[in-house]
Structure formats: structure tokens, C-alpha cells
Amino acid sequence: MRNPLMVGERVYLRALELEDGETLARYAAEESDTFMYRGRQPQSPIEFEIWLKDAYKANPPPYVEFAVCLRADDRLIGNMGIGDLDWVNRIGETGSYLGAAFRNSGLGTEAKHLLLEYGFERLHLHAIMSTVFEANTRSSAALAKQGYRPAGRLRWTDVKGGVYRDLLVFDLLREEWLAARDAWRATRAGADRGVALPR
Amino acid sequence: MRAIYLTGESVYLRAIIAADKETAGAWYAGPFPINAARAEEWLKEVHTDLWGSNKPRRYVIARVADDTPVGGVALALRDNRRGFLTFAMAPWLDEADHLRAEALRLLVPWARDDLELMTLTFAVAADETATIDAAEALGMERTARLRDFVARPDGRVDRFLYQALNAPWRVGDA
């Protein structure tokens, strides 16, 4: 593992390095899902690099961003972070992105539990929120599994299919996250340890 | 400098002027102190989008009686359609909630009928009841409730998100 901060069974979180921009830009170029947002867009590795040069400067930071990596071979599979950190109210907003090949096998949820552990138990945040474009049913399903509760919907946020759609709002308190993590661990207990990972 | 269309009984809104650097504690958002030198720099940093809508528009909320700045509000725009308000009220005020409520009563009709924004969204703490009453009287909808999102000296309260939805925009949404 390279410079890990939070370590799970299959994935770990570390700070993003400048060269990770290349991989993240490739994942954007290889995006195969179209239902999640208004539309796909190529992203330049230059943009990522400029972002990452400054991303770790401020202390305390306005957001924390992590690389999600596979323990098996150190591959970067996506990024995940807590944004809009409010150090007075002790709140923040999580966001996640995995390359298309790595979705739907529970890796995002494992990484999210590491991120939430970091947020609740290292930063001592009191509450966390997340927002999901309503068409992104997979993301909502993942959040529900991770303990987040529906908190409302911001109306008419963006267009999909020519119609303005809503942004679903979720919130999460530490006790709810702990219960969700216990439930998730129980389902993982008997899981096949030899999960096939994409090449 | 008071905007004639944003003037109420006890407060009015106006664009920020250079002299406001002396009273930044009243209108600058955030709990940390800011001195006049930094406020002056910051005002120049944020006022660089005269003709665009890429940066939030920022206004001072001033008291009608004596022109004292009592708060600030930022209006961020997305697609020139969706507006997001962020209020900052002077920490020394006793009647912050009531003055913010009056500012909201000026801002919502302006955003809806003059700017013709499709949505206007803002966040308010559950114990800011005058502002909540004003939002509801203006026809704003509470579209989200974030539990425990605001820290108070004696515990925590929820944060509500309110939205004004501009009815004529519904036509294309049918």
C-alpha cells in the first residue's frame, strides 16, 4: 500500500497524487453510464493536476479528498471526499466517484465506510449530508445501505430528458452510520474473499 | 446607493462600496474576525464579474433609520436560472432574525418577478423563527430538513432548506 490513511479489507484511502489526474481523466473518458447526470463530459488531466496541486494546502481544509485504491495491487479505482467542511458546526457533504468497471461490487460502500469513519471518528463531525440527482438511483441505493436518511429534495435542479428534475438530499448521524456499518459487516462476514476484480 | 426596489421599512439592500471595509464584521460571512485591510482586498477579489453571473452578487443589508450595515447577503446564480442566497447578520444585533426576515421579504419578490429566477434557495436554522415565518408567508416551500446541522451553545438544531419556485416556469415542465 502506498501512503494509506484508512485501510479496509479490499480497498484503502490515501491522498491523491498529481499523477492520479491521468487515471481520473481516463475514467471520465471511459464513462459508460449515462443515467447519473445530465451528460458525460471529457475532463483534462491538466485540470486534475492543477486542482491537486492546491488540494492539500489549506489547514484546516475546506474539503478532504481521497484516492480509493485496491489493496491487491494498489490500483487507483476512484476518488471520494468530504466537501463543504464547516469546522464550527462540524458538518460536511460526501461525494464519490468510481471508474465504471469498479462499480456494483460493494467497493464503493467499503470505501465509504472508511471515509465516514474518517469523518466521524477522526474529524469528529457531528452530521454529514449527501445530495444525489434523482435519476441516479444506484447512488441513492448505495447511500441508503450506508445508513443515510432521506432529508428532502431540492426542486428543479438540473435537466434530464428535457425536464427539470430534483436533487435528493440525505443526512446521516454517527449512530446511524455505526448501525449501518455493523449491518454491512454482518453481510460481509460470510462473503467470498476471492471476489473477482476487473483487470 | 440604496436600491429603490430593495428598500423596506427598517432595512434596505445596496451594492457594497469601498467604505464598507470598515464594517466588514457586520456583513462578512463567517465567524472569524476580518480587518479593514483584508476586507478591502477581498472586496476587490470578489468584484471582478461586473457583466457576468459567474460570481455571487453581494449586497449589504443596511438599517433605514441610520444607514448602518447590519448584515450581508450573497446571491449565487446557476445557469442564470437558479439562485442561492446566503445571509450573514451582524453578530452584535439583538434583532438579527427579524432584520433577515425583512431582507428576505425584499429579496424573494425581486428574484421571482424582476430577475425571473426559476428557483431561489436558502438555508435557515430551525430556531430562526421570524425568518421561517417570512419564508412561508412568501410561499416558499421547505424542501429539506438536515437534522442537527447547526451548533448552538446549548445543543444543536436542524437546518431547513427553503425554496421559492417560480410558477410560470412550470409551463415547460409539464
Ligand SMILES: CC(C)(COP(=O)(O)OP(=O)(O)OC[C@H]1O[C@@H](n2cnc3c(N)ncnc32)[C@H](O)[C@@H]1OP(=O)(O)O)[C@@H](O)C(=O)NCCC(=O)NCCS
Ligand atoms: C455511487 C458509487 C460510488 C457507489 O459505489 P458502488 O461500489 O457501485 O456501490 P455498491 O456496489 O456498494 O452499491 C450499489 C447498490 O446499488 C444497486 N444498484 C445498482 N444499479 C442500480 C440502479 N440502476 N438502480 C438502483 N439500484 C442500483 C446495487 O444493487 C447495490 O445495492 P445492493 O448492494 O443492495 O445490491 C458508484 O456506483 C459510482 O461511482 N457511481 C458513479 C458516480 C456517482 O454516481 N457518484 C455519486 C454521485 S451522487
